[in-house]
Amino acid sequence: MDVDRVAELQRWEDAGALWRVVSRTSGAVTVALLTCDGGEEVGRFTTDDRRLLEYVGRREGSDG
Template sequence: MSDDPVAVLQRWEDAGAVWRVLHRNDASVTVGLFTCDGGEEVDRVTSDAAALLAFIGARTSNLD
């Protein structure tokens, strides 16, 4: 996976798959990467990158 967590989530969305915020606090976020039907978790991204926190904002998933 890319070192850029925003690029990872964007590629995941572009492929038609689902990402969901699993945990967040003021400093970091953990995002689960799920299959296209949203059923099976395939991977996770945990990051404190400001760009990722801004990209996600208040959303809980890419379906928001």
């Protein structure tokens, strides 16, 4: 099953929640999904999806 990680992060942000890059290589990124107050990690995924890598860019998280 293919997951649209870009849409997932956009929905996450639209809901007021945060995400943070916890690991990055030249070809993949690991993202932690955090509660709205940024205090608790509720999920995590690693992907090499080029669309997601472009969406995240050089940002360290949803807050900049």
